[in-house]
Amino acid sequence: MDLLKQKIVKEGKVLSESVLKVDSFLNHQIDPELMEEIGREFTERFKNAGITKILTLESSGIAPSVMAGLRLGVPVIFARKRKSLTLIDHLYSAKVYSYTKKETNEISVSKDYISNDDIVLIIDDFLANGQAVDGLIGIVNQSGASLAGVGIVIEKGFQDGGSIVRKRGIRVESLANITSLADGKVTFNEEDSSI
Amino acid sequence: MDLLKQKIVKEGKVLSESVLKVDSFLNHQIDPELMEEIGREFTERFKNAGITKILTLESSGIAPSVMAGLRLGVPVIFARKRKSLTLIDHLYSAKVYSYTKKETNEISVSKDYISNDDIVLIIDDFLANGQAVDGLIGIVNQSGASLAGVGIVIEKGFQDGGSIVRKRGIRVESLANITSLADGKVTFNEEDSSI
Numbered sequence: 001m002d003l004l005k006q007k008i009v010k011e012g013k014v015l016s017e018s019v020l021k022v023d024s025f026l027n028h029q030i031d032p033e034l035m036e037e038i039g040r041e042f043t044e045r046f047k048n049a050g051i052t053k054i055l056t057l058e059s060s061g062i063a064p065s066v067m068a069g070l071r072l073g074v075p076v077i078f079a080r081k082r083k084s085l086t087l088i089d090h091l092y093s094a095k096v097y098s099y100t101k102k103e104t105n106e107i108s109v110s111k112d113y114i115s116n117d118d119i120v121l122i123i124d125d126f127l128a129n130g131q132a133v134d135g136l137i138g139i140v141n142q143s144g145a146s147l148a149g150v151g152i153v154i155e156k157g158f159q160d161g162g163s164i165v166r167k168r169g170i171r172v173e174s175l176a177n178i179t180s181l182a183d184g185k186v187t188f189n190e191e192d193s194s195i
Numbered sequence: 196m197d198l199l200k201q202k203i204v205k206e207g208k209v210l211s212e213s214v215l216k217v218d219s220f221l222n223h224q225i226d227p228e229l230m231e232e233i234g235r236e237f238t239e240r241f242k243n244a245g246i247t248k249i250l251t252l253e254s255s256g257i258a259p260s261v262m263a264g265l266r267l268g269v270p271v272i273f274a275r276k277r278k279s280l281t282l283i284d285h286l287y288s289a290k291v292y293s294y295t296k297k298e299t300n301e302i303s304v305s306k307d308y309i310s311n312d313d314i315v316l317i318i319d320d321f322l323a324n325g326q327a328v329d330g331l332i333g334i335v336n337q338s339g340a341s342l343a344g345v346g347i348v349i350e351k352g353f354q355d356g357g358s359i360v361r362k363r364g365i366r367v368e369s370l371a372n373i374t375s376l377a378d379g380k381v382t383f384n385e386e387d388s389s390i
Contacts, residue, residue, distance in 0.1 A: 032265035058254035070227035
């Protein structure tokens with residue numbers, strides 16, 4: 001997705017060979033017009049998959065998901081993050097380790113909002129080691145719903161989350177797939193279909 | 196705002212005389228079409244205020260804010276919540292006590308995204324005791340920006356947050372203002388201009 005890649009090149013801050021900061025349009029300040037375009041692109045890619053629900057994770061997944069939900073005409077559920085869950089009654093839950101924050105959170109979704117007749121699209125802001133997406137897939141599996149696929153705004157293709165998820169036969173669509181952050185420079189996977 | 200009030204009456208769960216749960220369309224599952232209408236209504240109310248930035252708080256403020264930001268053509272910044280801030284360098288921050296969760300969080304915004312020439316609209320999902328909004332106002336004041344007002348999706352008018360903020364001369368626009376949750380029933384302030 002060209003507009004997104006241009007934004008990453010222009011405003012993204014490469015902090016190390018593995019850390020890209022996009023606080024100016026996605027993770028702290030949000031660019032609503034870009035989110036609308038991202039929602040449009042996810043819709044284009046998944047419009048024939050029969051999606052009934054979008055599942056994401058607070059907080060940075062919410063904006064792109066709501067824009068996709070608006071176009072697909074389906075509700076968005078955001079999984080909540082907690083240091084620990086005291087009550088797991090009536091919840092689907094999974095443990096998610098964050099390499100960035102070096103902490104484990106429990107993520108959870110009420111059983112009220114996903115059921116076994118749903119077809120779920122998972123959307124998240126980043127895919128790197130795949131911990132968050134793996135937790136969200138676990139929640140979909142617990143619910144008995146079908147998983148249509150995973151939509152990612154920015155994939156760090158040089159980390160192994162994406163390939164692990166794809167090897168399980170799950171469709172992963174990344175709007176920008178970064179192959180390297182070496183020398184302070186963002187390099188994209190030019191085979192990406194959206195270019 | 197009629198559509199919102201109907202949704203509250205139909206799907207809101209009155210858990211006590213002070214607790215209303217709207218997890219089916221705002222605080223856990225999100226209704227994107229309703230969020231679009233909410234964004235449209237905030238835009239209608241604040242379109243002549245010269246807004247340059249919307250400031251909200253993760254996570255439930257994000258969806259209505261992004262929809263308002265799209266229509267107003269301005270970026271959205273979401274303040275982050277932390278149990279404690281270790282580094283406050285280059286941050287505006289405030290302490291916010293949550294009566295619901297009985298815990299104090301620090302909320303913070305990078306100095307990169309609000310400056311003294313901004314005109315800020317604060318948007319949040321709920322206004323009850325006013326702790327969160329007060330923290331967000333504190334952040335706007337620290338930045339030296341002008342505060343255009345506060346847009347609230349659901350105000351609990353029977354708690355004193357709204358009147359305290361209004362007494363400071365700050366414009367507060369609530370799309371649904373609840374005067375009572377007695378007897379398991381939601382009663383709205385019928386003087387609300389949006390009915």
